[in-house]
Amino acid sequence: MDSIKLTQFSHGGGCGCKIAPGVLSDLLARMPPGLLPADLLVGTATADDAAVYRLNDRQAVVATTDFFTPIVDDPYDFGRIAATNALSDVYAMGGTPIMALAIVGMPLDKLPAEVIGRILEGGAAVCREAGIPVAGGHSIDVLEPIYGLVGIGVVDPARVRTNAGAREDDVLILSKPLGVGILSAGLKKGLLSEAAYAEMIRWTTMLNRAGAALAECEAVHAMTDVTGFGLAGHLLEMCRGSGLQAMVDFDALPLIAEARDLVKGGVATGASTRNWTSYGTSIQLDGALGEWQQKLVTDPQTSGGLLIACEASAATQVLETIQRTQGSAGKVIGRMVRGDSVVRFA
Structure with missing residues (x-):
């Protein structure tokens, strides 16, 4: 089992294997209009993290699904x-998970049952940490290993936080450092140190518990999580949803140290290039910023942090909540201002 490297089976690992945002937009545009019941509080309109359906005045269901191919070789870590x-995605809507369903696709002729079992064990361990059961799922025999969950949660309809609620003069806070996609590319090339691998596992297995607590704060106006489209892509969705512009201080961005070194040396995922091709015309980089900075802000984050827009007066409370609920030191990275829906890095 130790000789099997899961990443050899995947053409793109983690959230780096997502369909490029531009292509996805074209595909979704071909879908015929669906039903829009009044109790569907969040659907596909703003490319949000999960669907939210109101059951009554105090309860709404949060539903999402996410799965991908291996980003690491260790099966237990991949599952986690x-x-x-x-x-x-549930936490990013302000919800609390209540159960999960497993999504399992495995090349049964290539992976021993012990390896597949370890993947499932890793996923179940995280669900136990979140206090929820894996209550079922579905499995198929496929060419590449695929694993993920359907996540089901609950939220008070009045506490739902979307990616479209940011307000002018809100500050932007990021709860985890960037660079996971770059580290995964370094891992595939055999360039990643043991310490950086440990950092990668630390951040990608840290539950974004803060989301449920932050939804209790009225000064928090919008939330999303930073995943496959990179910081620039998910912040752009926030700008478009709110009709505002984002100004980001690049030097304030929290970065995983070795990711900075790797990207400066030319290591990056193909997904960062696809991301830039899809939305780069809506991203403005200060003249002092170059190619490696572009790669970093478009770097696909697997299990990335929460991106939060809140009143400036509540920034300290938000940072303290992140630290208290998940042991992560968030950072203020910018603010929302009036203007065209673009993201400016300076």
Whole structure:
């Protein structure tokens, strides 16, 4: 089992295997209009993290699904990362997970049952940490290993936080450092140190528990999690949803140290290039910023942090909540201002 490297089976690992945002937009545009019941509080209109359906005045269901191919070789770690990433969408809506369903696709002729079992064990371990059961699921025999979850949660309809509620003069806070996609590319090339791998596992298996607590704060106006489209892409969705512009201080961005070194040396995922091709015309980089900075802000984050827009007066409270609920030191990275829906990095 130790000789099997899961990443050899995947053409793109983690959230880096997502369909490019531009292509996805074209595909979704071909879908015929669906039903829009009044109790569907969040659907597909603003490319949000999960669907939200109101049951009554005090309860709404949060539903999401997320799965991908291996980002690491260790099967247990792969399961943990995939499960953490899937549950993040529930937290990003301000919800609390209540159960999960497993999504399993495995090349049964290539992977021993012990390896597949370890993937499932990793996912179940994260669900136990979140206090929820894996209550079922579905499995198929496929060419590449795929694992993830359907995440089901609950939220008070009045506490739902979307990616479209940011207000002018809100500050932007990021709860985890960037660079996971770059580290995964370094891992595939055999360039990643043991310490950086440990950092990668630390951040990608940290549940974004803060989301449920932050939804209790009225000064928090919008939330999303940073995943496959990179910081620039998910912040752009926030800008478009709110009709505002984002100004980001690049030097304030929290970065995983070795990711900075790797990207400066030319290591990056193909997904960062696809991301830039899809939305680069809506991203403005200060003249002092170059190619490696572009790669970093478009870097696909697997199980990335929460991106939060809140009143400036509440920034300290938000940072303290992140630290208290998940042991992560968030950072203020910018603010929302009046203007065209673009993201400016300076």
